[in-house]
Amino acid sequence: MIGTIQHLGKAGLNFFQRLGRGHILFFNILAGVHVLVPRFNLVINQVYSVGVLSLLIIVVSGLFVGMVLGLQGYNTLVDFGAEESLGVVVALSLVRELGPVVTALLFAGRAGSALTAEIGLMKATEQLSAMEMMAVDPVRRVLAPRFLAGFISMPLLAAIFSAVGVLGGFFVGVGLLGVDDGAYWSQMQAKVDMYDDINNGVIKSLVFGVVVTWIAVFEGYDAVPTSEGVSRATTRTVVHSALAVLGLDFILTALMFGD
Amino acid sequence: MMNTRTVEIWVGIFVAAGIAALFMLAMKVSNLSAYTDDNGYEISARFDDASGLKVRSPVTMAGVTLGRVTDIRFDTNGYQAVVTMQIESKYNTLPDGTSANIYTAGLLGEKYVGLLPGAATDPCEEEKLAAELEGRPPELEGMECRPGYLAQGSKIQLTQGSLVLEKLIAQFVSKFMESDGSKQETEK
Numbered sequence: 256m257i258g259t260i261q262h263l264g265k266a267g268l269n270f271f272q273r274l275g276r277g278h279i280l281f282f283n284i285l286a287g288v289h290v291l292v293p294r295f296n297l298v299i300n301q302v303y304s305v306g307v308l309s310l311l312i313i314v315v316s317g318l319f320v321g322m323v324l325g326l327q328g329y330n331t332l333v334d335f336g337a338e339e340s341l342g343v344v345v346a347l348s349l350v351r352e353l354g355p356v357v358t359a360l361l362f363a364g365r366a367g368s369a370l371t372a373e374i375g376l377m378k379a380t381e382q383l384s385a386m387e388m389m390a391v392d393p394v395r396r397v398l399a400p401r402f403l404a405g406f407i408s409m410p411l412l413a414a415i416f417s418a419v420g421v422l423g424g425f426f427v428g429v430g431l432l433g434v435d436d437g438a439y440w441s442q443m444q445a446k447v448d449m450y451d452d453i454n455n456g457v458i459k460s461l462v463f464g465v466v467v468t469w470i471a472v473f474e475g476y477d478a479v480p481t482s483e484g485v486s487r488a489t490t491r492t493v494v495h496s497a498l499a500v501l502g503l504d505f506i507l508t509a510l511m512f513g514d
Numbered sequence: 515m516m517n518t519r520t521v522e523i524w525v526g527i528f529v530a531a532g533i534a535a536l537f538m539l540a541m542k543v544s545n546l547s548a549y550t551d552d553n554g555y556e557i558s559a560r561f562d563d564a565s566g567l568k569v570r571s572p573v574t575m576a577g578v579t580l581g582r583v584t585d586i587r588f589d590t591n592g593y594q595a596v597v598t599m600q601i602e603s604k605y606n607t608l609p610d611g612t613s614a615n616i617y618t619a620g621l622l623g624e625k626y627v628g629l630l631p632g633a634a635t636d637p638c639e640e641e642k643l644a645a646e647l648e649g650r651p652p653e654l655e656g657m658e659c660r661p662g663y664l665a666q667g668s669k670i671q672l673t674q675g676s677l678v679l680e681k682l683i684a685q686f687v688s689k690f691m692e693s694d695g696s697k698q699e700t701e702k
Contacts, residue, residue, distance in 0.1 A: 296518070299521065299522055299525050300518075300521055302525045302528065302529075303521045303524055303525050303528075306525070306528050307524045307525060307527075307528045310528060310531075346543050350539060350543065350544075407529075408528075410532070410536075411528065411529060411531070411532025411533070411535070411536075412532065414532050414533075414535040414536040414539060415531055415532055415535040417535070417539055417543075418534075418535035418536075418538045418539055418543075419535075421539075421542075421543055440542065443543055444542075444543065444544065444545050445545065446545075447543050447544045447545065448544060448545055448570075449540060449544040449545060452544065453536075453539050453540060453543070453544050457536070
């Protein structure tokens with residue numbers, strides 16, 4: 256009995272300690288970001304591995320998600336004789352929800368896990384300790400550029416995802432199913448609002464970018480320095496990022512579109 | 515690691531593609547291209563019923579959007595809805611006899627304000643008409659001889675509010691019941 260309670264307490268303490276370490280790391284990274292201004296090349300290298308290398312998966316997924324939205328939306332709308340609204344359905348779902356959320360999930364799987372594995376392995380092979388020995392702060396040298404790169408890449412990737420998805424919906428809706436070309440775009444332009452929809456979508460993707468890269472970087476930095484520890488940390492990155500993104504998405508949606 | 519130049523070029527392409535995508539979303543997908551810099555002028559109209567009308571609903575004449583609804587308030591004086599509309603300044607020659615109606619786009623579509631052009635009141639013409647009727651020379655001294663147009667702060671006098679489906683059905687049903695009742699009476 257006492258053992259169970261002790262176990263629970265230990266788990267709770269562990270949880271809060273990790274949470275605390277995560278936040279301390281977050282503020283340390285933020286405090287180290289300004290150091291990167293004269294050494295922006297570090298960030299560019301990371302944008303390459305985090306953003307450019309994720310382009311393929313983002314473009315292909317965006318295209319297919321848009322095409323599926325076009326197909327499904329058409330099947331529902333055609334019953335009401337409202338297939339002209341297909342553009343609105345595709346654009347609003349992509350810009351408001353699917354663009355930021357699916358991009359963040361793919362980003363967590365593609366880039367987040369790589370970040371965790373990379374940093375975890377640096378820790379396991381004591382590269383981070385070696386840096387500290389040379390009086391180089393690994394938080395500023397290794398973590399901050401990766402964090403900033405994720406923050407920069409995420410909204411760009413989400414915008415590419417949404418734009419490609421709208422084109423995918425266009426190919427299926429107009430090309431395959433015979434929705435009117437002009438109606439697709441004009442209805443979309445009439446109903447999608449720059450400030451309400453697109454800006455909020457970008458804000459969402461910025462928030463997701465911060466959260467996903469933060470989780471990835473922290474899990475790597477906090478990993479148990481063994482091969483098993485790194486593999487667990489990588490798994491945790493993907494799981495925690497996905498949960499955080501979906502949960503935050505609900506909160507953000509309620510705040511932005513709730514009224 | 516690839517050499518720095520290649521990496522930088524790829525990152526450049528990536529950032530450009532991202533910004534291009536954002537630009538496409540802004541211009542092609544959203545209504546940003548419909549926003550105009552000039553603020554235009556505001557006119558207002560009182561409606562008995564403005565149900566379904568929203569801020570940013572279009573204001574049209576002859577099916578062309580001239581502006582947007584900017585504000586809908588309830589006025590406790592007349593128990594009416596006061597709708598403020600912003601009209602683009604290039605459409606500055608709408609006659610002041612214009613009437614406003616709230617219409618529905620399609621069967622179940624959104625509500626919009628439809629303007630119908632009316633006569634433009636010209637004080638000189640009125641004075642001439644009055645003088646002719648009274649058989650005296652018209653006094654045009656100090657009068658601005660130009661037709662009246664809607665301008666900043668103008669109020670539209672002739673309005674018709676939204677048609678509420680329940681009201682229409684109620685009217686129809688009561689008409690129907692009446693005619694049914696009268697028929698029964700004649701049969702007696």
